Amino acid sequence: MDLYPQNTKFVICLGFHGEKIKQVASLIARENQQEVIFTTTNSWDDPKKGLSNTLLDSMDFLNSEFIFHAVDTLVTEKICKNLLNITPDTIVVAKPLNSGEYRILIGNEMPKKHVSPNSDIPAYIGLAKINGNKKFWDAIQLNAKIRPEDGETIGLNFQNLKVVTLTDEEWIDTGNVIGLQIAQKKYKQTDIILERTNEAIWNIGSKMYKFHLDEKFINNRVARAKSLYPYVPDVKKEGMNLYSYERIGGYTLSSCNLNIFEKFLKFLTEFWGLKGINNSPQSESTEYREFYEEKTKSRVAEFLVQRSDYNVIKINGKKVERIEDLLLRVPWVSLSKITRVRCHGDLHPDNVIVINSGEDFKLLDWRQDLAGSVSAFGDLYYDIAKIWHGLIVDHRTVSENRFKVNICKMKGTYDIDLVDKKIAWLAELKEYISINSLDLVKSELITALIFLNIAALHHHPYNEFLFLLGHDMLNNIII
Numbered sequence: 001m002d003l004y005p006q007n008t009k010f011v012i013c014l015g016f017h018g019e020k021i022k023q024v025a026s027l028i029a030r031e032n033q034q035e036v037i038f039t040t041t042n043s044w045d046d047p048k049k050g051l052s053n054t055l056l057d058s059m060d061f062l063n064s065e066f067i068f069h070a071v072d073t074l075v076t077e078k079i080c081k082n083l084l085n086i087t088p089d090t091i092v093v094a095k096p097l098n099s100g101e102y103r104i105l106i107g108n109e110m111p112k113k114h115v116s117p118n119s120d121i122p123a124y125i126g127l128a129k130i131n132g133n134k135k136f137w138d139a140i141q142l143n144a145k146i147r148p149e150d151g152e153t154i155g156l157n158f159q160n161l162k163v164v165t166l167t168d169e170e171w172i173d174t175g176n177v178i179g180l181q182i183a184q185k186k187y188k189q190t191d192i193i194l195e196r197t198n199e200a201i202w203n204i205g206s207k208m209y210k211f212h213l214d215e216k217f218i219n220n221r222v223a224r225a226k227s228l229y230p231y232v233p234d235v236k237k238e239g240m241n242l243y244s245y246e247r248i249g250g251y252t253l254s255s256c257n258l259n260i261f262e263k264f265l266k267f268l269t270e271f272w273g274l275k276g277i278n279n280s281p282q283s284e285s286t287e288y289r290e291f292y293e294e295k296t297k298s299r300v301a302e303f304l305v306q307r308s309d310y311n312v313i314k315i316n317g318k319k320v321e322r323i324e325d326l327l328l329r330v331p332w333v334s335l336s337k338i339t340r341v342r343c344h345g346d347l348h349p350d351n352v353i354v355i356n357s358g359e360d361f362k363l364l365d366w367r368q369d370l371a372g373s374v375s376a377f378g379d380l381y382y383d384i385a386k387i388w389h390g391l392i393v394d395h396r397t398v399s400e401n402r403f404k405v406n407i408c409k410m411k412g413t414y415d416i417d418l419v420d421k422k423i424a425w426l427a428e429l430k431e432y433i434s435i436n437s438l439d440l441v442k443s444e445l446i447t448a449l450i451f452l453n454i455a456a457l458h459h460h461p462y463n464e465f466l467f468l469l470g471h472d473m474l475n476n477i478i479i
Contacts, residue, residue: 023242220374
């Protein structure tokens with residue numbers, strides 16, 4: 001949608017995850033001052049149906065000239081602008097960056113063939129200017145049952161068909177893994193955001209938008225934001241899977257100079273309300289026993305499904321106990337005796353915005369709940385451990401793949417380029433823990449558990465790196 005000018009009118013046919021797509025498309029249309037009409041189809045869920053049926057479900061809104069643009073076809077803004085101004089019927093072709101099954105133009109047909117970057121005949125890229133007249137729709141209605149996957153190509157006027165050929169650099173097919181990776185690299189965000197399969201963060205105009213597949217996640221995030229304000233941004237719920245806030249001017253803590261961390265710790269003293277607090281842990285919390293113990297064991301089991309052969313007893317050349325045995329020795333009762341403070345829940349340095357050289361801070365990506373509660377309060381040691389984990393694992397280092405991991409049979413090795421500034425900050429954090437009469441061992445133990453918890457949520461091989469690191473840390477603390 002960003003490729004087309006203001007006032008462009010879109011017709012989007014919704015199928016799988018349709019309501020989620022509708023939320024995002026509506027948002028982009030609003031920001032771009034465009035109009036969008038939504039239709040629905042069950043063609044994605046019916047083995048006898050296909051693209052031809054999807055088009056028929058949108059026919060009422062496409063009875064004049066229109067551009068057919070496949071959702072996985074990424075081209076330049078200039079190409080889309082040119083297509084708006086040419087006459088139908090016109091198709092766009094190009095040679096693919098990698099081999100695959102594509103439609104090609106042969107006489108009056110467009111059959112699917114195997115096409116490679118070296119093929120003589122270019123591939124149809126799923127982009128066409130079409131005359132949506134009665135003849136076009138009659139052809140699709142007549143052939144939809146016997147040619148359900150042929151879609152718009154059924155109704156093209158091959159006698160007067162025009163062809164626009166693109167260069168290799170002008171088309172990216174994001175419908176395959178290689179193409180998607182090329183597009184992600186080419187259009188990489190300036191913000192350092194680690195990829196996850198269930199969520200996304202976008203900067204659109206002056207706002208930041210958070211999308212998550214889980215509606216409960218969004219509801220809880222918004223609820224906690226109200227309790228944590230003004231330490232976090234003023235959040236607006238945009239849909240069941242979306243919320244937004246104004247982009248905050250400043251820099252992430254990770255990108256700031258060495259001296260800023262002292263100011264951040266002073267800010268945290270206020271945020272946590274440490275002055276005058278009783279640092280003695282409270283009585284055992286059933287909710288936090290489940291939060292620390294059951295969630296950890298569940299996430300470890302999830303990772304062990306991903307790596308069913310994981311049986312490591314030596315890490316970086318040093319003997320370690322099996323992860324299952326170490327978890328039996330964790331003092332879960334002690335961990336569940338929490339120190340209750342105002343709690344963010346994910347105080348990674350990349351989730352902290354420094355404003356006016358440290359005169360103020362804004363906290364982003366707060367946890368959606370803590371031990372099932374959406375109140376502003378939680379365990380102080382969970383926040384401390386989240387900072388600790390972020391000082392070891394730098395997001396930029398990870399995004400640039402400056403880490404190594406290898407798991408082979410019963411041995412594992414890992415390494416990561418540590419950031420000198422963050423090593424110094426970790427020393428400051430440990431000193432802060434000591435000065436405030438807090439528990440250093442408990443802080444480090446929860447840090448190790450965090451690495452084990454988040455491993456299964458991330459991509460390969462980063463997931464294996466996190467798990468080995470957590471395993472190694474836990475062994476060092478317990479043994």
